[in-house]
Amino acid sequence: MNAPSRPTRRADIVIIGGGIHGCSAALYLAQRGMSVIVLEKDSVGRHASGVNAGGVRRLGRHLAEVPISLRSMAIWHGVADFLDDDCGFQVAPQMRLARTEADLALMRARVAQMQALGYSHEVIIGSNEIRQHIHSLSDEVIGAIACLDDGFAQPYQTTFAIQRKAKALGARFHEGVLAEQVARDRGGDWQVTTPEGTFAAPRLLLTGGVWSGQLAAALGEPVPIIPFAPMMLVTSRLRPFCHAVVGAAGVPLSFKQMPNGTVVIGGGRPGLPDPATNRAETVFHPLRMSAQACISLFPIMAETSIVRTWAGLEARMPDDIPVVGRSQLHEGLYYAFGFSGHGFQLGLGMGSIMAELIATGSTDVDLAPFSVGRFTSLQAAT
Amino acid sequence: MIREVDVAVIGAGPAGLAAATEAAGAGLSVVLLDEQPAPGGQIYRAVEGADAGLMHILGRDYAEGRALVAAFRASPAEYLPGASVWNIGTDRLIDFSRGGAIACLRAASIVAATGALERPCPIPGWTLPGVTTVGALQILLKTSAVVEDDLVLAGAGPLLWLVASQLVAAGAPPRAVVETVPKGRMSAALSRLPGALRSAGYLRKGLGLIAAVRRAGVAVHAHAEALEVEGGAAVTGLRFRAGGREHRIACSAVGLHQGVIPNQQISRLLRCDHVWDAAQHCFRPVLDAHFRTSVPWLHVVGDAGGIGGARAAALQGRIVGLDLAVRAGRPDDGRIGALRAELDRDLAVRPFLEAFYAPDPAILNPADSTIVCRCEEVTAGTVRAAVRLGAPGPNQVKSLIRTGMGPCQGRVCGVAVSTIIAAAQGALPDRADYYRIRPPLKPVPLTELAAYPVIGPEVEAREP
Amino acid sequence: MARRLAGTGTAVRFSFEGMAVEASAGDTVAAALLAAGHRNLRASAVSGAPRGPYCLMGACFDCMVSIDGVAGRQACMTEVAPGMDVRRMAAILDDGEG
Ligand SMILES: Cc1cc2nc3c(=O)[nH]c(=O)nc-3n(C[C@H](O)[C@H](O)[C@H](O)COP(=O)(O)OP(=O)(O)OC[C@H]3O[C@@H](n4cnc5c(N)ncnc54)[C@H](O)[C@@H]3O)c2cc1C
Numbered sequence: 001m002n003a004p005s006r007p008t009r010r011a012d013i014v015i016i017g018g019g020i021h022g023c024s025a026a027l028y029l030a031q032r033g034m035s036v037i038v039l040e041k042d043s044v045g046r047h048a049s050g051v052n053a054g055g056v057r058r059l060g061r062h063l064a065e066v067p068i069s070l071r072s073m074a075i076w077h078g079v080a081d082f083l084d085d086d087c088g089f090q091v092a093p094q095m096r097l098a099r100t101e102a103d104l105a106l107m108r109a110r111v112a113q114m115q116a117l118g119y120s121h122e123v124i125i126g127s128n129e130i131r132q133h134i135h136s137l138s139d140e141v142i143g144a145i146a147c148l149d150d151g152f153a154q155p156y157q158t159t160f161a162i163q164r165k166a167k168a169l170g171a172r173f174h175e176g177v178l179a180e181q182v183a184r185d186r187g188g189d190w191q192v193t194t195p196e197g198t199f200a201a202p203r204l205l206l207t208g209g210v211w212s213g214q215l216a217a218a219l220g221e222p223v224p225i226i227p228f229a230p231m232m233l234v235t236s237r238l239r240p241f242c243h244a245v246v247g248a249a250g251v252p253l254s255f256k257q258m259p260n261g262t263v264v265i266g267g268g269r270p271g272l273p274d275p276a277t278n279r280a281e282t283v284f285h286p287l288r289m290s291a292q293a294c295i296s297l298f299p300i301m302a303e304t305s306i307v308r309t310w311a312g313l314e315a316r317m318p319d320d321i322p323v324v325g326r327s328q329l330h331e332g333l334y335y336a337f338g339f340s341g342h343g344f345q346l347g348l349g350m351g352s353i354m355a356e357l358i359a360t361g362s363t364d365v366d367l368a369p370f371s372v373g374r375f376t377s378l379q380a381a382t
Numbered sequence: 383m384i385r386e387v388d389v390a391v392i393g394a395g396p397a398g399l400a401a402a403t404e405a406a407g408a409g410l411s412v413v414l415l416d417e418q419p420a421p422g423g424q425i426y427r428a429v430e431g432a433d434a435g436l437m438h439i440l441g442r443d444y445a446e447g448r449a450l451v452a453a454f455r456a457s458p459a460e461y462l463p464g465a466s467v468w469n470i471g472t473d474r475l476i477d478f479s480r481g482g483a484i485a486c487l488r489a490a491s492i493v494a495a496t497g498a499l500e501r502p503c504p505i506p507g508w509t510l511p512g513v514t515t516v517g518a519l520q521i522l523l524k525t526s527a528v529v530e531d532d533l534v535l536a537g538a539g540p541l542l543w544l545v546a547s548q549l550v551a552a553g554a555p556p557r558a559v560v561e562t563v564p565k566g567r568m569s570a571a572l573s574r575l576p577g578a579l580r581s582a583g584y585l586r587k588g589l590g591l592i593a594a595v596r597r598a599g600v601a602v603h604a605h606a607e608a609l610e611v612e613g614g615a616a617v618t619g620l621r622f623r624a625g626g627r628e629h630r631i632a633c634s635a636v637g638l639h640q641g642v643i644p645n646q647q648i649s650r651l652l653r654c655d656h657v658w659d660a661a662q663h664c665f666r667p668v669l670d671a672h673f674r675t676s677v678p679w680l681h682v683v684g685d686a687g688g689i690g691g692a693r694a695a696a697l698q699g700r701i702v703g704l705d706l707a708v709r710a711g712r713p714d715d716g717r718i719g720a721l722r723a724e725l726d727r728d729l730a731v732r733p734f735l736e737a738f739y740a741p742d743p744a745i746l747n748p749a750d751s752t753i754v755c756r757c758e759e760v761t762a763g764t765v766r767a768a769v770r771l772g773a774p775g776p777n778q779v780k781s782l783i784r785t786g787m788g789p790c791q792g793r794v795c796g797v798a799v800s801t802i803i804a805a806a807q808g809a810l811p812d813r814a815d816y817y818r819i820r821p822p823l824k825p826v827p828l829t830e831l832a833a834y835p836v837i838g839p840e841v842e843a844r845e846p
Numbered sequence: 847m848a849r850r851l852a853g854t855g856t857a858v859r860f861s862f863e864g865m866a867v868e869a870s871a872g873d874t875v876a877a878a879l880l881a882a883g884h885r886n887l888r889a890s891a892v893s894g895a896p897r898g899p900y901c902l903m904g905a906c907f908d909c910m911v912s913i914d915g916v917a918g919r920q921a922c923m924t925e926v927a928p929g930m931d932v933r934r935m936a937a938i939l940d941d942g943e944g
Pocket residue numbers: 016017018019020021022039040041042043044045046047048049050051052053054055056057177178179180207208209210211212215229230231232266311312313314336337338339340341342343344345346
């Protein structure tokens with residue numbers, strides 16, 4: 001016996017994936033008056049968007065990403081008013097330390113290149129200025145490249161706040177609902193099949209993070225997503241000694257002290273990703289290198305203990321920039337995934353850009369470098 | 383090179399000791415790791431070293447632990463005391479710390495025998511110095527022969543009476559026992575009494591303890607409610623309502639108890655399936671007839687798999703130890719069947735105890751102003767506010783308000799936070815979720831991690 | 847106050863906040879401190895409220911002290927040794943965010 005077919009739910013757009021990119025696009029599309037359905041297989045912010053390092057960083061962005069990153073940053077600086085939630089956002093310098101003249105020379109060249117392109121947010125700072133922000137620092141550090149009004153935020157708090165705002169503007173979220181298949185019906189609607197019935201819309205946005213590959217392939221646009229599990233460590237509380245988010249040339253490390261005194265360490269060897277089971281496993285043995293690097297750069301760290309670690313599931317693209325924009329094959333299909341370990345900061349700006357593209361048909365941000373076609377043609381060539 | 387063994391047992395209480403003894407006796411290579419300096423677990427803690435006087439105070443059940451420990455000592459199982467296991471990978475690699483250094487080993491089968499934790503007792507004032515669990519008071523007595531002189535015991539459960547009677551025997555009777563079992567529990571539990579009579583020894587013993595405490599002249603307040611520890615920087619008294627009036631007992635120490643619940647850290651770390659046990663009001667890992675979790679190489683025995691007490695724990699440990707040997711090709715000499723029958727008999731008393739000593743409803747749903755997460759000092763009201771905002775479960779609540787993010791890793795507040803959230807959502811506790819437990823299970827000094835020994839290409843190869 | 851029943855083992859001397867404490871060999875630091883009348887072992891991380899041992903079995907971390915300069919040691923899981931220098935951990939108070 002056939003089960004009676006469950007009701008079809010229709011909107012102007014269905015978004016698959018309730019991470020920061022799905023939520024942010026939902027918010028801005030709803031703001032533009034569109035009816036929005038978001039399908040999330042687990043719960044909103046359960047994956048990369050809720051568990052990342054919270055780095056709000058323009059520093060060191062791939063040149064193609066800079067416009068998106070700047071647009072985001074403008075939103076970040078007013079985020080508390082915009083979302084009625086401070087998102088734990090704090091302005092703080094992001095800096096990358098140099099310990100050799102050669103590293104510092106590369107940094108100077110980067111700043112010159114940025115300035116030639118009209119960007120002034122990245123600057124070189126000297127060791128005295130660094131020490132105003134970090135009180136326990138190795139003597140080897142001679143300078144840094146920095147973005148002084150970058151910052152950090154609480155990732156889950158942020159993603160959850162974006163979701164709430166989107167909801168308040170009318171977006172409908174269906175959590176615990178897996179989008180299994182996507183097909184176009186005769187009327188031109190996308191039909192998204194889920195265990196909870198079918199959802200339909202003339203437009204479809206795929207923001208499924210590391211799980212985006214299957215649907216993209218089914219839609220005829222396979223992409224070489226590499227599952228990636230960045231690992232994070234959190235320490236016991238230490239007295240305040242660092243007011244910056246810090247990385248260092250040649251050291252796989254990102255480092256910041258939270259206002260409550262705990263130190264969050266990331267950027268080291270990744271863990272083991274297993275998207276099929278939703279699991280990203282921490283492997284401790286290689287973390288000894290991150291631990292050593294931390295203690296040698298910040299001697300005070302020898303007093304702390306690791307209280308908690310985790311790894312999150314992220315989609316990495318072979319060229320480390322995301323797949324963003326229109327499908328090359330289908331009208332009404334859009335992509336925003338593959339943020340390769342640095343998509344949290346981009347979330348707010350990306351959503352506004354996607355909404356602009358989807359609602360008006362164009363955006364003034366150049367999305368060509370992010371085209372899904374860059375892989376399709378690659379595959380055709382091999 | 384990573385050391386490989388057939389069986390790693392974690393926890394040297396009755397369950398772990400028995401499992402290690404049987405498996406090693408059958409010829410498997412066995413390592414038993416425990417963070418304590420001596421075998422016995424919580425129940426038989428320091429049992430090898432106790433002198434005659436202390437043995438007398440602690441009673442005959444405690445003395446039973448000696449035989450178990452002796453059998454283990456005589457077995458070929460290797461014992462690593464002072465070893466704190468803080469991570470187990472899906473590749474069965476166990477990370478642990480011992481004597482200030484990290485080491486690791488891999489086992490074909492892992493037996494988690496990590497016992498029970500006391501149920502959190504979030505009442506006003508429970509974070510003051512001088513408030514301990516009742517189990518803590520017993521540990522003081524067992525390991526150091528130290529007793530509190532100015533003490534009130536409050537709560538419910540067999541351990542409350544056992545410790546009260548031990549303190550009486552030690553010549554340090556508590557000022558009072560304040561029991562929170564509500565009126566009417568007995569009639570609710572009566573239907574389970576006939577079954578319990580199959581292990582009537584437990585009931586007789588329990589009644590004997592209560593009688594001994596009363597005989598010693600200890601004030602007993604029954605059906606107490608609205609418990610509140612009083613004090614600014616230290617405990618000054620306990621307030622409660624009983625018999626239709628308010629009471630205040632001046633004291634400098636309060637022992638709280640509301641029963642024990644499985645220590646799920648390892649089975650949660652490995653993402654085993656868990657269920658809400660409505661009778662025991664707690665989560666436990668789902669186990670098959672061989673005490674195997676949903677992760678086929680991980681077994682859980684003893685209270686860590688569901689509360690059954692010391693004898694049941696030892697029986698389960700023996701069953702798993704023998705079972706592992708049989709599965710490794712050793713002959714089955716029929717002992718497993720006999721042990722299972724004995725285990726059934728032993729557990730017969732449980733449904734009655736569970737019904738009678740079900741936790742105080744006030745503990746499961748504390749007042750808004752009461753702290754539930756001791757580490758991060760988060761109140762029940764803050765948890766409820768996060769739920770009102772729309773946070774769907776304990777993990778999102780944790781991300782928002784830091785419950786369970788302190789050094790105890792949610793061991794103490796976990797079940798309380800789950801039940802508060804479920805109640806605030808109008809859901810039954812069996813719909814409640816639980817924290818995802820992240821490694822390390824215990825904080826690891828950064829200097830120790832920096833000195834993690836290099837362990838060769840095999841593990842390196844697993845790295846992406 | 848807590849007190850020790852008769853029949854203690856060999857005496858071990860250590861210090862808590864610079865004060866001399868006499869323990870019995872085999873005691874944990876927590877047991878020795880409680881027996882010596884010290885219940886308040888630390889200031890809580892968030893409000894700075896006084897805290898002392900709660901579970902004595904390594905679960906609650908309310909007994910964390912600094913031992914010989916190493917912060918965050920569980921007093922209930924550490925055996926006393928002669929001459930140990932045990933200190934309260936200074937509270938690192940939240941500035942209200944994070
Ligand atoms: C540990 C870690 C640290 C990081 N640190 C930083 C940082 O400091 N700064 C920074 O800018 N970035 C950082 N990142 C990267 C950033 O978190 C991600 O780039 C970003 O969150 C990606 O967002 P997303 O929405 O694309 O993906 P996700 O957050 O993974 O969201 C995708 C969602 O789609 C859902 N989904 C997938 N398929 C389906 C389907 N078929 N049906 C229904 N639902 C589906 C998934 O369940 C998931 O919730 C970090 C990432 C990690 C893991």
